Amino acid sequence: MESKLKQLKTLLGEVADLRAVSALLGWDQQTYMPPGGAEDRGNHLATIDQLAHVKFTSDEVGKLLDELEPWAAMLAPDSDDARLIKVTRREYDKNTKVPAEMVAEFAQITTSAYSVWQEAKAENNFAKFQPYLEKVVDWRRRYAALFAPYDHVYDPLLDDFEPGMKTAEVKAIFEVLRPQQVALIQAISKRPQVDDAFLHQPFDEKKQWDFGVEVITKFGYDWNRGRQDKTVHPFTSNFGINDVRITTRFIPDYFSSGLFSTTHETGHALYEQGIDQALGRTPLAAGASMALHESQSRMWENLVGRSRPFWEGFYPRLQEYFPAQLGNVSLDTFYKGINRVEPSLIRIEADEATYNLHIMLRLETEISLMEGRLEVKDLPEVWNTRMQEYLGLTPPDDAHGVLQDVHWSSGLMGYFSTYALGNLVSAQLWERINADIPDLTGQIRRGEFSALLGWLREKVHRHGAKLEPQELVQRVTGSKIDPAPYVRYLKSKYGEIYGL
């Protein structure tokens, strides 16, 4: 069996290489590739992705899994090898279940849908996008059917991003969360608004970059195994555990954008840099799920980076970088300004308190579409009604409403909830961390993050994708994903800021 396992690992190593190469092609495309390279880059990606798919879904992998599973069943269930077999089986079954024709059809549908969506958004014309979105939804329903039987038709979609998690669980979580977030926002809206005008001044880009680097270096980002570059849309990408790169972007006359994007991506990168080296070049060298990944980015961005103790430590330093802009802005004003809550139409501009409501709207809509209880043509109306209900706003047009996100046009359904779940998990972990590290607040104030990072490494990062998300959260916090800590966090933080 040792030699079979070695064979499997060799194959999986080659698949990991191909996926890493694909990621590098994407990274280069968004950082340094000259415009002329675009067409050939499409060919490179198609060839590499196809090779990775063929190699991973080969009969050879299937046969090795069949042979190794009885042996793996006798290993300690938490051992690397047992988990490797289990996770590889899960991914193998998922990847082999979709017929090649359906994969090809998906590529066709989404290529058209994406380009039509761009036009439809620019022209503010939902009707134009509607038939393409209908095809996406139809494809996704047929996709889900491949995984029958299931408890809920949305389960197979969710499972692509949150292995093992059920739609019923997510719905239950959000049922608890929604009324409390709505109530909080309504309470905030009745209080005097905090000032954030000082954030909208010219902030020298080089200084923004340098301050960000200073912060994330303190966080523990390992520059020997990573780097930072500029892109239009920030992202984190890895080409192995020891080459985890982040990108960022700056808005010259708005301070928050660059720094919080940098700290957000650093959260993702710290996760990937923290995976056990023994899991390298296997399917386990990844985050446990999108929500877990997002819990790490949100933690460093918000629970650390937008916290009062963090700025008690770093604000004097930031004022040294920007004396003209911030010399006369008090710490309290600054802290409140970067945490200003304001319901808005656009998800990606939303603050911590309103963000989850944008997500719930999308999740509910996706579920209804999959259940067949909502037709695509009725989407704009449902969207606008819910926006009013949750955030008290009505989009002036579909471009600022149902057409705003790229996801559906790319065929992505089942993804949105992971953003909100990430927020919840971040707060749930945070309560545990504070219990385990009583001096955490003081450490953050002093710019010391090694105990925090050490805790995350030990409890979360090093395990990679060995554990399913609910399993991991349960082990670390004693319960599955629970909205209560996030609600407590929001109430406490914004209660203080807005004097509720």
Added chain:
Amino acid sequence: MESKLKQLKTLLGEVADLRAVSALLGWDQQTYMPPGGAEDRGNHLATIDQLAHVKFTSDEVGKLLDELEPWAAMLAPDSDDARLIKVTRREYDKNTKVPAEMVAEFAQITTSAYSVWQEAKAENNFAKFQPYLEKVVDWRRRYAALFAPYDHVYDPLLDDFEPGMKTAEVKAIFEVLRPQQVALIQAISKRPQVDDAFLHQPFDEKKQWDFGVEVITKFGYDWNRGRQDKTVHPFTSNFGINDVRITTRFIPDYFSSGLFSTTHETGHALYEQGIDQALGRTPLAAGASMALHESQSRMWENLVGRSRPFWEGFYPRLQEYFPAQLGNVSLDTFYKGINRVEPSLIRIEADEATYNLHIMLRLETEISLMEGRLEVKDLPEVWNTRMQEYLGLTPPDDAHGVLQDVHWSSGLMGYFSTYALGNLVSAQLWERINADIPDLTGQIRRGEFSALLGWLREKVHRHGAKLEPQELVQRVTGSKIDPAPYVRYLKSKYGEIYGL
């Protein structure tokens, strides 16, 4: 046959993608990869290179070639498709002839040889390197034997870099060249030396970069299909005809290094950017040979970039960049300084007049090793004797002699002569260009390079690898590679500079 051809092109396109990806992995490794990424990068490269090799040498490619060859024989011999079949066959046979065990053995031998060479060079200890070099030579002799019958045992090695060219041809060329270059250098050595002290001052790196960019933009380097980055060892790399990148490096207190490295790499890049788009993603999307490639880099570096008319145009501009360093240096002094001839021990530091002699020494040595007329243990003595004969110098130690180059430790034999042949071809083309563009000198003086680039595109670049090097030179100049134009060029240029 159309569908067979399409099948072949699909396969070759995938091979081209894999090779492009391999090149990108290498580019990233030398430009931006963090140190921690090195080990995984080795895995990425091994996986991709192996896939490219397996795909290219597959029975499927062989069978398609067998089927297509009779059909291709009826096409116009210069047609893209006829040439594609011919060149693919040549490469296929070369690649399939070497048994897998020998390929693996080569990797083992050169991995050890390279690391021992680094130590031996640092310790100035040829004896340490000797057994490893013996293995390399032994392997190369067995390699050559795979291609028997041949006119000369060195032919198969040369053919890897100069398709179709014979050792006898190269020897004949160098027999003519050597005495004339030796005589020229002896004549120069009796004249007063020109001054180049002004080149050794602090030159701001950013300004060096900007001036270089200004120059190569005028040359016609297409930034939409390329970019420039910094590396320790400059190189040109392409990931398709429309993404051809150069790298450069600067020495802060020596002006010539950065600029002439930049113009050299630009010569390579202009060649690759100029290949006919119709040849993209095929084995024809490459230079005709290493010598032809080098003819382009040397032309832009030396025949253009180190010429008097070029500086008549650009020197005032350079003085604006560096008024403190060059404000009081006359054009004549500057021109002579950047063309200073001085026999030296190290090939990569050699000037135009002495460079080829370094190459001849290496070529003759390689040929003797392959013929078995020279043993590795006797190399240092032969090396030092020839250095005295050709350049009037004796290395103080082997580190500055026979151990200086990386090539042999990497298993590269047959390569060196391409550098010198490139010089010869550049001058041979140059005479033809001057005949076809009578105003070339005036254009260069005015910073106009479009007629020159247009000529090169039409006569050389667009053909890619369709023609063998001797075939191409014959067609363009009316004769095969001929040392006479280069000798005329050297005598004329250095006769004027040194008043011979």
